[in-house]
Amino acid sequence: MAPAHPSTHNDATVGVAVDVVPLTLQEGALHAAVVRVERGDERGRLAFPGGRVRENESLDDAAARWLDGTLPGVRAHVEQLYTFGEPGRDPASRVVSVAYLALLARPLPGALWVPCEPALRLAYDHRTILRTALERLRAKLAYTNLAWALLDESFTLGELQHVYETVLGHTLDRRNFRKRILALDLLTPLGTTRHGAHRPAQLYRFRTRRPITVGVP
Amino acid sequence: MAPAHPSTHNDATVGVAVDVVPLTLQEGALHAAVVRVERGDERGRLAFPGGRVRENESLDDAAARWLDGTLPGVRAHVEQLYTFGEPGRDPASRVVSVAYLALLARPLPGALWVPCEPALRLAYDHRTILRTALERLRAKLAYTNLAWALLDESFTLGELQHVYETVLGHTLDRRNFRKRILALDLLTPLGTTRHGAHRPAQLYRFRTRRPITVGVP
């Protein structure tokens, strides 16, 4: 921007788009929301919701708009992920895409929810984007309270542990998990219990449902 | 990109640029390389090197090009930082800027090297970009071997500790620092010593001068 040295090349043809990676947990596995590409060489393949950024809207606003366009009324935690701009990533035209991560407590209708398997086939470079999103989510789960975004307002410790286990891809010791998570002082017990198929479980909620970094003095 | 739902607005006028934040240590303080804005409303103010992305180059290539244009021949670690796209960030036109962080072992001629003080006045939203760069650097120093990018090939443990102390903004216990950093097994002693004004110090180098994440199983 505002070149200190004026550019001498044609550079007005690089477009800007956002792509949103909506993730949620479903049946014990991470699922992503995708839509079918309607036009162009990649027509018919699966891709994340997204498209051009308008001249008068911020990137965050564009991400929210495209997310809501696909999953109307969605309430999600949305954060910028990474920007992908290889010249060949969209065969049709030169488009730089600012990818966003969106975390939902549950799947909503409006898109296809597909499990995040490594073999998942997606249009463009969206497999790379998905990989980046999963890495980010895994990393942030370790040093933030981000799990709130994948859970309802109230939840049991078992459900919270399940979020961690599913995202991290391995099991955790229940006693140690409880000790650690409770020591972080992020949760408030509700005093009520959830009755399921078995012994009722204490319900908790996050003290703050917004990003908090923990353990980094 | 590749809209699943076609956009119905004029959106071809959002431009793409890169801005590079070159950082190095000088006289015990972090310094950033800036240039004077030559044109437009912000003319005369200080800003980071950067400008438009060409149609046929990647974002990384654009960042390298603008960095080299300002600091010719520079060898630096360059990584994408964040993308800034508020509509009003450049008064002249709508430009989305992909910011890059560049870490240098020493300042090079070609730019003004200014200390990274909170009061530093910069054009556009570059103060925000600088703040983001510093946060990123601080965070990554804690869980990567990124310090190599701010040091010459060989260095003493005192110099390495100085990098950490300067970036983190507080002092560290020398004995604990050495124990911890040597336990990470990132360094190789050269067997030679550096003779300065005082007792010679053992020289080390990083086993790998590329990004390594440590301590995250």
Added chain:
DNA sequence: GCAAAAGTGTTAGTGATACACCCATGA
């Protein structure tokens, strides 16, 4: 009564912190 998830404590080991003195050199 049985299957299934909830709930709970102790121990051992590892890593972090705090802390003080001597060493080698150049000036």
Added chain:
DNA sequence: TCATGGGTGTATCACTAACACTTTTGC
């Protein structure tokens, strides 16, 4: 000889990891 940075070890504390049994409920 003195100023300056280099180099070293120990004791304590906090956190992590490993580990098994009892409880409560629905069916």
